[in-house]
Amino acid sequence: MKYKDYYEILGLERGASQEDVKRSYRKLARKYHPDISKHTDAEDRFKELGEAYDVLKDPEKRAAYDRMGSEWRNGQDFQPPPNWDEGFEFSGAGNEAGSQADFHDLFESIFGGAREARSRRHAFNAQGEDHHAKVLIDLEDAYRGAKRSISLQVPMIDTQGHVTLESRTLDVSIPKGIRAGQHLRLSGQGAPGATPGTAGDLYLEIGFREHPRFRVDGCDVSLELPVTPWEAALGAHIAVPTPDGSVEMTVPPGSGDSRRLRLKGKGIPANPPGDLYVILNIVLPPADNDSAKAAYDAMRQAFNFDPRAHFYG
Structure with missing residues (x-):
């Protein structure tokens, strides 16, 4: 225009x-x-x-x-x-x-x-x-x-x-x-x-008003939730904030980054109520000291894992 x-x-x-x-x-x-x-x-x-x-x-x-x-x-x-x-x-x-x-x-x-x-x-x-x-x-x-x-x-x-x-x-x-x-x-x-x-x-x-944490789509609400690699890999029970107080949510074992989990009925309480969607955001801890670096090195040695195994075709 x-x-x-x-x-x-x-x-x-x-x-x-x-x-x-x-x-x-x-x-x-x-x-x-x-x-x-x-x-x-x-x-x-x-x-x-x-x-x-x-x-x-x-x-x-x-x-x-x-x-x-x-x-x-x-x-x-x-x-x-x-x-x-x-x-x-x-x-x-x-x-x-x-x-x-x-x-x-x-x-x-x-x-x-x-x-x-x-x-x-x-x-x-x-x-x-x-x-x-x-x-x-x-x-x-x-x-x-x-x-x-x-x-x-x-x-x-x-x-x-x-x-x-x-x-x-x-x-x-x-x-x-x-x-x-x-x-x-x-x-x-x-x-x-x-x-x-x-x-x-x-x-x-x-x-x-724009919210620093939540996004709204009709009656549904979503937010990104930071989780540790071990919470995503092993599963965990985590307190999740909602606009009406926190609720406990189970993170299933083996969850990947950006996985979308639904809390039914925890969106806007309309008739019918919306849902709250939690998008997992896996956050890596910093390797900023000797013990943290040692932990990352131990992880490297423990896993036979190549994230680019199929990347090059």
């Missing part, structure tokens, strides 16, 4: 007001309108201006675009930063009634899809619009359930016409067994309606 610098396209600084955006677009759209412009690239420039304006005129799209960073150059290969959308609250206006917004759709509406994106509804609606946000939780919260305070940032236009982010904090109950990609519905926490009882809902898309 190529980065599109919409501010550069419209000849604006990033701190430009919404009125500046409108004024610059109108000026350049007149200059490059295909019906009157004599520039050979007028049609392409006019489409490019329209795409940039569709994003920057919309406070939500502009705020989301700004969150992706300002260090990119126009035409540069681009990937959005990890979790760029964490805690970003948006209305998802234009979605079909009852559907949930998707952050991929929001991203596509900014880069490459802005011209095709549905226009925002401006008509008054007695029922407040639903809002959406992505939040990251700890894996341990999915195992045990938790009560957490989350902070969200909502795009707003200040009195000077600039797009700003207003923060709000909500107390949320994280249910045990929730998976990444599922949504929590907070009734009445979306946009206000005609009366307090007609406010929209807030849908929180759940993601997991």
Whole structure:
């Protein structure tokens, strides 16, 4: 994907007001309108201006675009930063009634899809619009359930016409067994309606923070477990950490490096629960003293073993 610098396209600084955006677009759209412009690239420039304006005129799209960073150059290969959308609250206006917004759709509406994106509804609606946000939780919260305070940032236009982010904090109950990609519905926490009882809902898309030890795939969880050569060769009973405390696991004799062992039902406690997969990582002790070197030499003499016996064909 190529980065599109919409501010550069419209000849604006990033701190430009919404009125500046409108004024610059109108000026350049007149200059490059295909019906009157004599520039050979007028049609392409006019489409490019329209795409940039569709994003920057919309406070939500502009705020989301700004969150992706300002260090990119126009035409540069681009990937959005990890979790760029964490805690970003948006209305998802234009979605079909009852559907949930998707952050991929929001991203596509900014880069490459802005011209095709549905226009925002401006008509008054007695029922407040639903809002959406992505939040990251700890894996341990999915195992045990938790009560957490989350902070969200909502795009707003200040009195000077600039797009700003207003923060709000909500107390949320994280249910045990929730998976990444599922949504929590907070009734009445979306946009206000005609009366307090007609406010929209807030849908929180759940993601997991990166964990230093565990990896998640749906309801299944995996980790690498360091073992000694003798534990792998002779078998052993080893305490294995899980997000909900340690459990004892049997390493079968003759286990090789990268062997995958399953602890059934020790993944995320959904319905049905996931499994915990333990990948063995055989770690060699260092030969950093005379006794350790002697032990390695004794092992060399004890085994008639050539790991490259079939390597050369």
